[in-house]
Structures are given as C-alpha cells and as structure tokens.
Amino acid sequence: MRPRRFSSALLLAFCLLPGCHRQQSADGPPVKAxxxxxxxxWPGVRPAESLHPRMFYLLDGEVxxxxxxxxxxxxxxxxxxxxQALWLVVRxxxxxxxxxxxxxxxxxLGSWRKAGNTVIGLQVDFDAATKGIGHYxxxxxxxxxxLPQEYRLSVTGLMDWSAHGDPASLASLAxxxxEVVVQTYQGRSTIPGYEDYFRRMEHFPIPFRVALVEHGAWQAPPMLAHHPQFRGYVVFLLKPASR
Structure with missing residues (x-):
C-alpha cells in the first residue's frame, strides 16, 4: 500500500469533517511496529529484528x-x-x-509458493474513487x-469509501x-479526522483490516474492537533512514 499523494480537493474534504477543524496532525501515541x-x-525495507511478524504484504510489482x-x-x-503468511501486492x-x-x-504467485512460502493471495493496490467503486x-x-481458488483476493481502500460509498456498490464488493485494507495515512503521517470516518463504518459489509504507518499517530476508535468485520491491523514499515 503506497503512501498516498492526495489531491487538494480531497485534503479539503478531510478538513471539512466534523471534529477535524483544520487539524495539522492526528491525535494519539506513535505507532510502534x-x-x-x-x-x-516494500523492496529495500528490512524489518527490525525486534519484530515478530506473522504476516507480510510484499510489493511485487506495478502496472x-x-x-x-x-x-x-x-x-x-x-x-x-x-x-510468515504472505500476500503478493500489485500496485x-x-x-x-x-x-x-x-x-x-x-x-x-506460483513461484513464491514453489519457493516454500505460505502464499495467502493477491492484493490489488489501486486508488479507486469512491464514485467509481461500481466499475472497480x-x-x-x-x-x-x-484467480485460482486457493488464493484470496484483497484490495486497499480509502476511508472515504465508508463515509460516501454507495451501499449497493460496496455490497457488490463483499x-x-x-478483505479490504483501509488506509489511515498520507505519506508518513496519519490523516487527521480518522475517528469520524470510523464512526460511519458501523454497517461496512466487508471484512477489513486497518493500515497504520510506522510512527504515525493512532488512537484506536472504540467501535473497532466490537465491529464484526474488523480483522486487525497492518503496519506500513518505513525505511531505516526515515526512523
């Protein structure tokens, strides 16, 4: 999942959310991997020896x-x-x-599995516009x-899907x-106002994980622990030079 480069219009939309009030940074303690x-x-990033990974999403290539x-x-x-269980990611x-x-x-996918890896499936990292979910x-x-049946299919998703996505289009994705992995960061920082988006995810119809950026601010919204579709977190690791 790439660090996003949002348009000025979308960034303005974030700042118009209730409770955002043009915040310059998100609230919460830093994410400790x-x-x-x-x-x-991502290629070129090595996880710290102190980590105990169970699952990796590995960027394989781009279209x-x-x-x-x-x-x-x-x-x-x-x-x-x-x-570790592995997801092959295509951006x-x-x-x-x-x-x-x-x-x-x-x-x-086949080469990874033949190399002795436990390959879960394919993730597509595509910035689908909220109004374009039906085409996606x-x-x-x-x-x-x-896709062979032994592989699962995952996609990345914007928080805006939960707030403004057409319910019928979202249901068709289900x-x-x-799974959908919902991104909460832009670049190396957590997007301000993320709490408001998650409040609107009560009826989100698809199993989802939440992607956090290493060292970004994060305070888990209380509703996540009780959401029937929430499956946990994925942390985007930064290059050592950025730490």
Missing part, C-alpha cells in the same frame, strides 16, 4: 500508466519467508490489464474469476474480495 504482527514490506499494460517487477528474486495505476499482465502475476467491482469480479 513491535506491538503488531502484520506488515507492509503503470503509459504504453501497453504490463507488470513492472520491483522485487529482485523470489522471497523465501517460510515462517496499479490502471485497470486495463491484458492476458500478459495477469499471466505474469499468476506466475509470480467489475474489474475485480473478472480478476477473481481468473461477494468478490476477501
């Missing part, structure tokens, strides 16, 4: 804008992490994937059909994806 066991791990769609590999070699700027793109992704659902439905 050692308190969690699931992590986003970028421009030219014919293809998977741009970002990871040198095949990971070998037999003690996408476009949804017009062709057969070669999908074949490359399926090949990587069509793409994901086709991808789910092509029958396609196995």
């Amino acid at each position: 050692s308190a969690y066991d699931a992590f986003y791990l 970028r804008r421009g030219g014919p769609p293809r998977l741009k590999a970002l990871r040198m070699g095949t990971p070998h992490l037999p003690d 996408a700027d476009r949804l017009d994937w062709n057969e070669a793109t999908r074949a490359a992704i399926l090949s990587d 659902a069509q793409f994901l439905r086709d991808l789910r059909r092509r 029958g396609i994806v196995d």
Whole structure:
C-alpha cells in the first residue's frame, strides 16, 4: 500500500469533517511496529529484528500508466519467508490489464509458493474513487474469476469509501474480495479526522483490516474492537533512514 499523494480537493474534504477543524496532525501515541504482527514490506525495507511478524504484504510489482499494460517487477528474486503468511501486492495505476499482465502475476504467485512460502493471495493496490467503486467491482469480479481458488483476493481502500460509498456498490464488493485494507495515512503521517470516518463504518459489509504507518499517530476508535468485520491491523514499515 503506497503512501498516498492526495489531491487538494480531497485534503479539503478531510478538513471539512466534523471534529477535524483544520487539524495539522492526528491525535494519539506513535505507532510502534513491535506491538503488531502484520506488515507492509516494500523492496529495500528490512524489518527490525525486534519484530515478530506473522504476516507480510510484499510489493511485487506495478502496472503503470503509459504504453501497453504490463507488470513492472520491483522485487529482485523470489522471497523465501517460510515462517510468515504472505500476500503478493500489485500496485496499479490502471485497470486495463491484458492476458500478459495477469499471466505474469499468476506466475509470480506460483513461484513464491514453489519457493516454500505460505502464499495467502493477491492484493490489488489501486486508488479507486469512491464514485467509481461500481466499475472497480467489475474489474475485480473478472480478476477473481481468473484467480485460482486457493488464493484470496484483497484490495486497499480509502476511508472515504465508508463515509460516501454507495451501499449497493460496496455490497457488490463483499461477494468478490476477501478483505479490504483501509488506509489511515498520507505519506508518513496519519490523516487527521480518522475517528469520524470510523464512526460511519458501523454497517461496512466487508471484512477489513486497518493500515497504520510506522510512527504515525493512532488512537484506536472504540467501535473497532466490537465491529464484526474488523480483522486487525497492518503496519506500513518505513525505511531505516526515515526512523
């Protein structure tokens, strides 16, 4: 899950939330990675030895804008992490994937598994606009059909989905994806006003995790502990130079 670069309009929307009042920073103690066991791990980032990871989301490649769609590999070699469950993450700027793109992704999933890893499935990291969830659902439905049944399908999601997403569109995702990982940060900082978004997630219909950024401010909203779809946290680890 990439650190987002939000548009000025979307950032303004955050500041118009009740209780935000143009805050410059979010409230809460800093996120300590050692308190969690699931992590986003980008190429070039090594987890600290003090961590006890149970699960990794590993960025494998990107499907970028421009030219014919293809998977741009970002990871040198095949990971070998037999003690952790792994998600292969593909970061996408476009949804017009062709057969070669999908074949490359399926090949990587198979290579990871053959290397002795416990591969859970594929995560698509795509910034789907809230009003475009219906179109995104069509793409994901086709991808789910092509994905071998032994792999789960995960997507990243913006907090705005819960506040302004069409209920019917969100419900359609519930029958396609196995989880949504909701991002709470922009860059290296937690988005102010996140509490207000989570108050609106009472009826969110899909199993979800919450993604936190290492060292970002976070105070868990009380409703999370009681939400029937909440599945825990994922921490985006920063490069050592940023610590």
